[in-house]
Every structure is written in C-alpha cells, then in structure tokens.
Amino acid sequence: MSSDQITVHYNSAKFNKSAAKLHQCPEDVGAEVAFAGRSNAGKSSAINTLTNNGKLARTSKTPGRTQLINFFDLNVEGVRIVDLPGYGYAKVPIAMKQHWQQHLDEYLQKRQCLQGVVLVMDIRHPMKEFDHMMVEWCQTAHMPLHILLTKSDKLKKGPAQSTLLTIRKELTAVLGDLVTVQTFSALKKQNVDQLRHRLDAWLLPDMDQEDNE
Ligand SMILES: Nc1nc2c(ncn2[C@@H]2O[C@H](COP(=O)(O)OP(=O)(O)OP(=O)(O)O)[C@@H](O)[C@H]2O)c(=O)[nH]1
Ligand SMILES: [Mg+2]
Numbered sequence: 001m002s003s004d005q006i007t008v009h010y011n012s013a014k015f016n017k018s019a020a021k022l023h024q025c026p027e028d029v030g031a032e033v034a035f036a037g038r039s040n041a042g043k044s045s046a047i048n049t050l051t052n053n054g055k056l057a058r059t060s061k062t063p064g065r066t067q068l069i070n071f072f073d074l075n076v077e078g079v080r081i082v083d084l085p086g087y088g089y090a091k092v093p094i095a096m097k098q099h100w101q102q103h104l105d106e107y108l109q110k111r112q113c114l115q116g117v118v119l120v121m122d123i124r125h126p127m128k129e130f131d132h133m134m135v136e137w138c139q140t141a142h143m144p145l146h147i148l149l150t151k152s153d154k155l156k157k158g159p160a161q162s163t164l165l166t167i168r169k170e171l172t173a174v175l176g177d178l179v180t181v182q183t184f185s186a187l188k189k190q191n192v193d194q195l196r197h198r199l200d201a202w203l204l205p206d207m208d209q210e211d212n213e
Helices: 043-050 094-110 129-141 157-178 192-203
Strands: 014-019 031-037 069-073 079-083 114-122 145-150 179-183
Touching: 031 043, 031 094, 031 129, 031 192, 043 079, 043 114, 043 145, 043 192, 069 094, 094 114, 094 129, 114 129, 114 192, 129 145, 129 157, 145 157, 145 192, 157 179, 179 192
Parallel strands: 031 079, 031 114, 114 145, 145 179
Antiparallel strands: 014 069, 069 079
C-alpha cells in the first residue's frame, strides 16, 4: 500500500503497556509522539479528547500511576502515542520525583522512534520551570515541539488569544520552525483537529510526498 492511503484514526487508540523503565518500553521501532507536561496540566485529558475515548488515559492523581510511561497503539502498525509521567506532583517525596525525572530523561534521550513532543501547559500558568527545561531540551535535540495551551475554556477569548500570541512569539524566537503553538480545551473539545493535523505530520511524514516507488 502506498503511504498516501494510510490514515491515522486517533479513536483507534488502545492501551499497549505501562513502563517504569526504558527496557520495558515497546520495541524502539515505528513512530511515537509523547505528551509531556507538569502534573495536573491536562496531558491525560488531552489524550482522551484526541482519541475520543474518555476512559483511555487515567486522569486520576494516583502518584503510583503517574510515574509510569503509558503507551497507546494506533491503527497504523508501529504508530503510538505516549502519556509521560507528570512532572512535579506536589505530594510525592523528592526521591521519587528524582526517580521519575531520570526515567523521563532516559526516554527523551534514547528513544529513537520519538518524532515530536506535545508539551501540555495550563493556559493560565504557561512556561513554568519544567516547560523551560523541555523547550531547552527540544532545542538541543532538534526535536519538533507542539505546545498545547489547554484548559482554554478557563479564559475569555481575548486573554487566551493574547497568551497564544505571546508564547508563540517567545518560542519561535528560540526554536524557529521546530515549534508550533495552539490553544486547546479537553472539556469543550476545542481545536482537536489542529492537534490531529500536527500529529499526522509527525507520524506519517511521507503523506505529502510523491510516491516514487
Ligand atoms: N476546565 C478544564 N479542565 C481540564 C481540562 N483538561 C484537564 N482538566 C482537568 O485538570 C485536571 C488534571 O487533568 P489530567 O488530564 O489528569 O492532568 P495530567 O497532566 O494527566 O496529570 P498527571 O497525570 O498527574 O501528570 C483534571 O481534574 C481534569 O478534569 C480542560 O481542557 N478544561
Ligand atoms: Mg495524567
């Protein structure tokens, strides 16, 4: 089948596995997109809205769950989305926070099939310390980055748009074409297609190209 006949259906997402360590992750082949962000930012909710499956990624705050990297398979062979551990869960001891961060670092540094990172931020609290760290990491690794300014239902249209423009300007100055920014609401299901299009471009990069075979 030529690549232009392949379509990712996000509602086909199925839980594959949870990994506490890199060697427990699915084999490092195919294409993966990871959702990163501070704890409570709205990563799991964004994945559930993307996949139109409210039960897919757990949105509870159980610290035991949160330290795992969760993998979801899509309908296209070898294509996955990944829910990364939330950073900075307030009630977790420092040692456990360091433990997570180490696994997160290891995943980000070594995962060859990683095509891009969706950095989820609460639109009311953008660009905290963890977010800056991720931006710097993407810059160093030349990793494409998509910023999801979520919970935009919590702001009026004017302030939401103004935050979008400010963040876009700030990050484009650092990352250029590597970065894209959008507003989003899991609650109101706003701008879901915008997110899907970004992921399509990462997961099926040959879609727009001529099939020369
Ligand atoms: N109003 C509103 N609330 C949201 C939205 N997205 C998530 N939430 C709420 O924010 C809280 C955290 O959402 P999660 O999706 O569990 O956040 P997370 O980033 O996965 O958190 P961790 O797994 O702890 O890292 C939940 O109470 C959600 O209902 C949104 O778009 N709008
Ligand atoms: Mg979560």
